[in-house]
Amino acid sequence: MGVDVEQVINQVPRGQFIAGQWTTSEATFEVINPATGEPLTSVCDATPDDARAALDAACAAADQWAATEPRVRAEILRRAYELIVERTDTFAALMTLEMGKPLAESKGEVTYGAEFFRWFSEEACRAEGRWTTAPLGGNRLLTMKQPVGPVYAITPWNFPLAMGTRKIGPALAAGCTVVIKPASATPLTMLYLMDVLSAAGVSDGVVNCVVSSRSSAVSEPILADDRLRKITFTGSTEVGRKLLSQASEHVLRTSMELGGNAPFLVLSDANVDAAVKGAMPAKFRNNGEACTAANRFYVHRDVAEEFTSKLVEATEKLVVGAGTEEATTLGPLVDQATRDKVAELVDDAVAKGATVLTGGHALQREGFFFEPTVLGDVPRDARLLRQEIFGPVAPIVVVDSDEEAIELANATEFGLMAYVFSRDIGRGITAVEKLQSGMVALNTGVVSNPAAPFGGVKQSGLGREGSHEGLDEYLETKYVGITL
Numbered sequence: 001m002g003v004d005v006e007q008v009i010n011q012v013p014r015g016q017f018i019a020g021q022w023t024t025s026e027a028t029f030e031v032i033n034p035a036t037g038e039p040l041t042s043v044c045d046a047t048p049d050d051a052r053a054a055l056d057a058a059c060a061a062a063d064q065w066a067a068t069e070p071r072v073r074a075e076i077l078r079r080a081y082e083l084i085v086e087r088t089d090t091f092a093a094l095m096t097l098e099m100g101k102p103l104a105e106s107k108g109e110v111t112y113g114a115e116f117f118r119w120f121s122e123e124a125c126r127a128e129g130r131w132t133t134a135p136l137g138g139n140r141l142l143t144m145k146q147p148v149g150p151v152y153a154i155t156p157w158n159f160p161l162a163m164g165t166r167k168i169g170p171a172l173a174a175g176c177t178v179v180i181k182p183a184s185a186t187p188l189t190m191l192y193l194m195d196v197l198s199a200a201g202v203s204d205g206v207v208n209c210v211v212s213s214r215s216s217a218v219s220e221p222i223l224a225d226d227r228l229r230k231i232t233f234t235g236s237t238e239v240g241r242k243l244l245s246q247a248s249e250h251v252l253r254t255s256m257e258l259g260g261n262a263p264f265l266v267l268s269d270a271n272v273d274a275a276v277k278g279a280m281p282a283k284f285r286n287n288g289e290a291c292t293a294a295n296r297f298y299v300h301r302d303v304a305e306e307f308t309s310k311l312v313e314a315t316e317k318l319v320v321g322a323g324t325e326e327a328t329t330l331g332p333l334v335d336q337a338t339r340d341k342v343a344e345l346v347d348d349a350v351a352k353g354a355t356v357l358t359g360g361h362a363l364q365r366e367g368f369f370f371e372p373t374v375l376g377d378v379p380r381d382a383r384l385l386r387q388e389i390f391g392p393v394a395p396i397v398v399v400d401s402d403e404e405a406i407e408l409a410n411a412t413e414f415g416l417m418a419y420v421f422s423r424d425i426g427r428g429i430t431a432v433e434k435l436q437s438g439m440v441a442l443n444t445g446v447v448s449n450p451a452a453p454f455g456g457v458k459q460s461g462l463g464r465e466g467s468h469e470g471l472d473e474y475l476e477t478k479y480v481g482i483t484l
Helices: 005-009 048-067 068-087 088-099 103-123 160-173 186-201 216-221 236-248 272-288 299-314 336-351 402-410 423-434 466-474
Strands: 015-019 021-022 030-034 038-044 130-133 140-147 149-155 178-181 207-209 230-234 252-257 260-266 292-302 354-359 373-376 393-399 419-420 440-441 474-481
Touching: 005 038, 005 088, 030 230, 030 354, 030 419, 038 130, 048 178, 048 207, 048 216, 068 088, 068 103, 068 160, 068 186, 068 419, 088 186, 103 466, 149 160, 149 216, 149 252, 160 178, 160 186, 160 230, 160 466, 178 216, 186 207, 216 236, 216 260, 230 236, 236 252, 260 272, 260 299, 260 402, 272 299, 272 393, 272 419, 292 402, 299 354, 299 373, 299 393, 299 466, 336 354, 336 373, 336 393, 393 402, 402 423, 419 423, 423 440
Parallel strands: 149 178, 149 230, 178 207, 230 252, 260 292, 260 419, 292 393, 373 393, 419 440
Antiparallel strands: 015 021, 015 207, 030 038, 130 140, 140 474, 354 373
16 A cells, blocks of 8 residues: 555645744755655745744743643643544655655654653643741742743654654643754654644644754754743754753753664573564664664674574565555665765774675665665774664674673763663663663663653763653742741
8 A cells, every 4th residue: 555645745734833824935945755865845944034933922922821721731732642643644654755764663653752742631730849848847848840931842853753742742731832843854744743733722822833954044043042941952962062052051941862872782691582573673663763773782692693693584574665665664764865874884894894794785776775784793993883873784792791791882972772681680680770871671672652751861961751751841940938
């Protein structure tokens, strides 16, 4: 069953969504289908003036939205959740067309992304303060939670829906207004989400969306405005550092979900079949283009041969093709530059002594495809052990102890995600406690869940998204001292 591209694309507005209205401009940029390398459509290219107008709208709506009853905000989010689910097929087709992931995975992202609205609809009424007596008696201590204020949210291209709902959901639940800027490679999904939010009853100006091919140009006037109170960003550590520097000018609240370099540890007592089963989504889900993707495989020598052969066998069963094709289990990379980077990292590893066990090359066809790849004998100075691959490549390094695996796993400036496989739960927990990572998957290949706090340590970011912690990122604590 194919996708009617024209029918899907025609459902999406192509302008800026500001103060509840769609605005258009003569300047446009193309959105490319990574499966063909050809344009899908064009969208209006926002200007700095559009960005200022979007922030003006968010600020104008801020007080009224903050004063809106939590239950009302909750019901709007719940309705938005229901509308996303109703429109699953359209959202999934859009994501596949503009980003490249297989249609089945896009439908999985719709489920995951919608759930942030349902979760935070339930959290909207739970921004709790407290009332206590001062330790010396007499005075009472009151703390209350209030919305931070207008938020600027910048989202990446690899999860076009979920990275937006993960930011918009808690912001609206807390009583904050939002200006959101999706990645220029994948703006269509977010533009379609604006229609959903409007239909769900979100008031004009509460959520505004600007799309632009010039991220810095539209971000600058927003970040320079002292009415902005928070920035939330998902993307590279390099860009995150620049945003943190800009945020310091007005001492903005920040949430940063940045780069990763996830180690995948297979201990000597691991169930190898379970480890391979977990490795496949950990590595190849989303075409390998995920900050949580397993980037380095540290496998104990006792099980290395079995694990490697079974991983190669499983990898060779992946079906590469356009995400809209039903049989596809691995789609194209998002663009030519990403594919070139993956090829460069593989070539570097091979030149330094790595062995290509399967794959290893860009596919000579239209679009931006790279073969699913497993590398053995990977030298420890290979660049792909230090850099985020963001592609379907699994490099295997053989180790002789848990301690060696953990030491190598921690030898990075990143600390977002890690994976551990062991039959001994105590041994596994010991490894988990020693790994310098904000999240660890123990005997599983996928852990992302709206009810769990998502985020990293070291240079992988600041703050958490999802769970109860995700709501707190959009709330300020106010203390009131009371003499009775």
